[in-house]
Amino acid sequence: MTYPVWVNGVEGGSLLPSDRGLAYGDGLFETLRVENRRAVFAEAHFSRLAASAAALGIPLRQAELLAGFSRFLLSCPASCVAKIVLTRGSSGRGYLPNEEAPSTVIFSAHPLPAYPESFQSDGVVADISGLRLGLQPMLAGHKHLNRLEQVMLRREQAMLSADEMLVCDLDGHVVEGVSSNIFLVRDGELGTPLLDRAGVHGVMRGQIMAQAARLGINVTESRYAADAFLSADEVFFCNSVNGIWPVRRLPGRQWQPGPVTRQLQSFWQDALGL
């Protein structure tokens, strides 16, 4: 199985050292689950990318991107993870962008991650991170390339051998997991952290909120302390690659996967079309 990489449409292409994605993390990315050569929730990924590119002023030719990605998918394994990186292209030294420079677009395919089946069926053992996400409303929500916080968190997670971690911001409010969003269930209703000062507006998070609306399940976005999760009826992590992971343990609390989590997992299975 080969996993192709295209840089600006060139297979196996490489990158200029002057690319601003490297120099400043000046760009965005998307990570899509591919099943049967179909990218799951593709429309939501592309519209998030377009919205974030507009917010950061990164040029994006949507039609060209979509056409290129469709061609790229044909060269990928039928089941894989597809990643899109969009950067503000190359410029001279210094923070000032060259507003004329074409963006850089990188497509790459990767194996599906090899997590145990039990993460879906029985749930994950999560820890609470000792690190704190910073606060920056200007960048909150966007899946940009400034991800040093997540790198530091992921190293901590490996050290703790946790399946995922609940991560709080500087003020002690829960934001998300290391590489997923987080929901709680209380009295049959969903709650998830507000992402206006930190965190990523995950596509899977958005899909879950839309599906909850269709099912008549109320969803609240709010600021939660970790205690709200520890005392919830159900807790789960979600992202576009792995779907929904029930939490079966947090420090001081254990759960069995609950009915709302199961209902949303079946929505994910349907979306995969497997």
Place this chain on the structure above:
Amino acid sequence: MTYPVWVNGVEGGSLLPSDRGLAYGDGLFETLRVENRRAVFAEAHFSRLAASAAALGIPLRQAELLAGFSRFLLSCPASCVAKIVLTRGSSGRGYLPNEEAPSTVIFSAHPLPAYPESFQSDGVVADISGLRLGLQPMLAGHKHLNRLEQVMLRREQAMLSADEMLVCDLDGHVVEGVSSNIFLVRDGELGTPLLDRAGVHGVMRGQIMAQAARLGINVTESRYAADAFLSADEVFFCNSVNGIWPVRRLPGRQWQPGPVTRQLQSFWQDALGL
């Protein structure tokens, strides 16, 4: 005049799309002023790089780096800007680093910036940014590759046609300029913002503090509102490439370059050895 770029010791080398510097801004950089083939304050740059690499857990072979950079300098124009980028190397998809992967080291040379001579002699016209730096103590001080905030600031600065900008954090405390640190002078003493929650510990900032100590000038690191700068006797920006820029105008206030600023500018001239 040619300005070389070396990637891992290879002239004109390119970068893997899987480099973590690109994927996550997972790395650091240094920008050095080169005069007469000598990198000014080289020791301070290399020790900052080593300290930040240790803090973020990025492998760095100091002796090899120094030797490589010395060779690189021989291929550079006598006067230029030299940039060093250190990344955590390549890995698979996902935030987890490959702790075995060798770091990526990029050396590049660039023309000296073409600012008017008056920026040094008469000072700059600065504005106060409408954007706010986020708060993140874990990353504060490091010259890492997560610089989207500075990109957004630099675009604002271009729009405002400001020579530099005074930038505050979310709490309204002054942090720095867009690409420099900032000092004020009051009653013959220096003050500069604390950088424990945002900002970069600039090498020039450190050199100025050391020189002030040698001159018997007291330096205070503190949290300042913009008003403290507007009511100061002197204000200047500094960085390792451009030295010291007196501020001659901020909204609502004008200055002539003052005696402490002049004293520190002559220190910079000596350091350049011109």
